[in-house]
Every structure is written in structure tokens, then in C-alpha cells.
Amino acid sequence: MPELPEVNTLARALDHQLKGDSIISWQPLAPKLRKPLPDTQSAEVILEQTIRRVFRQAKSIFFEFATGHYLHVHLGMTGYFRLTNDNSDPDKHRHLVIELLSGRTLSYFDPRKFGVVEILHRLPDKVPEPFKDDLSIEYIRLACQKSRRAIKTMIMDQSIIAGLGNIYAGEALFKAGIMPDRPASELSKAEVTRLYNAMLEVIDSAVTAGLKSLLPNFYIDEETTHFEIDTSVYQKAGLLCCQCRKQSIEKIDIGGRSSFYCRNCQK
Ligand SMILES: [Zn+2]
Structure with a gap:
């Protein structure tokens, strides 16, 4: 299960790659996760909106949109993203396909289906994290x-x-x-x-x-959370x-x- 440093690494890679881009299409392939995936209609609020930043809070990843909406992702046990230049990823364990304005495709995979992908209108309350400025x-x-x-x-x-x-x-x-x-x-x-x-x-x-x-390429795939x-x-x-x-x-x-x-x- 990815822990804080692993989730942090992926959030940083997503931020580096996606900040300023926007989602032009949202295609759920297998909606069954810990919570059902938002369908295309529910995702409309974040479509064609600039991704302001991607960041981590606790063990969750948040994509922040210019509208004030957030795409919240919790990787569960086995969730991961792949960012590719085309849409040719295999569909096995692929739950969601997100096409970006830049022409790239971001896919979410989750073999054990314990992850969460949802759209929120506000961030959850913050609990102190194990960093000097946050925890006394x-x-x-x-x-x-x-x-x-x-x-x-x-x-x-x-x-x-x-x-x-x-x-x-x-x-x-x-x-x-x-x-x-x-x-x-x-x-x-x-x-x-x-x-x-x-x-x-x-x-x-x-x-x-x-x-x-992450250096130098900020690759986003199943290995992003598997550093030594x-x-x-x-x-x-x-x-x-x-x-x-x-x-x-x-x-x-x-x-x-x-x-x-x-x-x-x-x-
Ligand atoms: Zn000892």
C-alpha cells in the first residue's frame, strides 16, 4: 500500500506534468472501485477547466481546478496512473481514461479496486502530518x-x-x-x-x-511509487x-x- 512518501512522489510528478493542462474527456471503463467512479456527466464540472496544481494531503492526491473543484484520488492498495502520448494502454485493470488538452492520456489502473476517484467541492479537514511545521x-x-x-x-x-x-x-x-x-x-x-x-x-x-x-523525466506509471x-x-x-x-x-x-x-x- 503506498504510504505518504510514495503518494507524495506521485503527486509531485502529476503536478509537474499536468499543471496548466486540462481534461477534455472523461471515460470510465470499469466504475467499480471502493466508491463508484463519477460518470461522464458528473465529471462535466471539471472538464475543460485548467488544472491549477496537483498536491498531496495525508495519503490522498488532489487535482485542483480553477473552478474550485477537486479531483480526489486515493490509491487504495494497488492504484496507479499511467501518462502516455496516445490512448493505446491495455484495458486490463484500467478503470478510467482521461484525455488531456495537450494530446496526452492519463489512465487510472487498480487491480484490487480499493482506490477512490471522486470529485469534491472542498478539501477534507487537515490532520497534522509528520513534518516539522505541522506536528509538535x-x-x-x-x-x-x-x-x-x-x-x-x-x-x-x-x-x-x-x-x-x-x-x-x-x-x-x-x-x-x-x-x-x-x-x-x-x-x-x-x-x-x-x-x-x-x-x-x-x-x-x-x-x-x-x-x-523522479529525476530527470517525471515518468508517471506503476513504478512511480516504487522507489528504493x-x-x-x-x-x-x-x-x-x-x-x-x-x-x-x-x-x-x-x-x-x-x-x-x-x-x-x-x-
Ligand atoms: Zn538491534
Whole structure:
């Protein structure tokens, strides 16, 4: 499932490629997604309107139109776009075909159909994201005090922090030296500070890696969200911890999600 840095990378590529262009035709091929795709008639409000910009909020992508409408896309588990110079893409898993004034075609594919493509009249309310200007240590400290849930579950709660998913939550807890199943309310002040810094660092380095992967061509296809990231624990169960080199990485289930940790480095 694409997480914040992956969605951010795709949003940046879409912005680079589509800003100033406009949609001249909207053809849903397979309307069945998590919500039904807007039909051609509902899409009329965004047709032939300039795309002002494309940006990310939480794990969603928004195309902003000069009319004040937004095209909202959530990639779900397996959604991706392809931008091509013609309309010759295969139709397998292709849900939507968007023809652009520039002559190019943007197609949306979603093999597992968990994505959302919808037209909105306003943006959803913003939840703090794991960036320095958006999230404060005090906010995390208060959220921890109020929660008896496992700290990993708490930081993945999208109503508390937007955009932190399973991979980066696990990596941040490793970096901070905190066991993922510790009750949030039991974290010390120093641990909350370490976790805050680790979340910001982990997200920042993945966002940077994603943006670097776009250069120089800003290609938009299924690979746009599949750039290389360095992980220390994610899916490394059984491998020797890269930090202490004494203990193997172990895996537990927390809140239905696989969680990886080193019992020597995390307390
Ligand atoms: Zn270790």
C-alpha cells in the first residue's frame, strides 16, 4: 500500500506534468472501485477547466481546478496512473481514461479496486502530518498521555497523525529505540521526543528519496511509487539487526498489522 512518501512522489510528478493542462474527456471503463467512479456527466464540472496544481494531503492526491473543484484520488492498495502520448494502454485493470488538452492520456489502473476517484467541492479537514511545521512534540505527548493503545497503533491512527503507515511507523519506533507494543501512555518525555524526531527523520528521508527518483523525466506509471528506500526492520524478520548485530529482527502482530523490531535495541 503506498504510504505518504510514495503518494507524495506521485503527486509531485502529476503536478509537474499536468499543471496548466486540462481534461477534455472523461471515460470510465470499469466504475467499480471502493466508491463508484463519477460518470461522464458528473465529471462535466471539471472538464475543460485548467488544472491549477496537483498536491498531496495525508495519503490522498488532489487535482485542483480553477473552478474550485477537486479531483480526489486515493490509491487504495494497488492504484496507479499511467501518462502516455496516445490512448493505446491495455484495458486490463484500467478503470478510467482521461484525455488531456495537450494530446496526452492519463489512465487510472487498480487491480484490487480499493482506490477512490471522486470529485469534491472542498478539501477534507487537515490532520497534522509528520513534518516539522505541522506536528509538535507537545501534540504527540498529549496524544500519548490519552492513549492506552500500543504506541505503533496510536501513531498510525490517521485521525491523530495523517500519513504515517505501517512501514514508516515501524522504522520510526526502531530508530527511537521503543518497542512497538508499549502502551502509548507509558512513554517517558524523553522517549516521546525521540519518537517525534525519528518519525520526522524517517518520513523526510523517504520523501527526499522519492522526489530524487523522479529525476530527470517525471515518468508517471506503476513504478512511480516504487522507489528504493532503506529500511532497518521492515520485512527483515530473521535477519541480524543492522544496528546491534547481536539479535535477529522479530515479527509480531499489533492491531492486525505485521510489526518488526529488535528486542535488544528497542525497550
Ligand atoms: Zn538491534
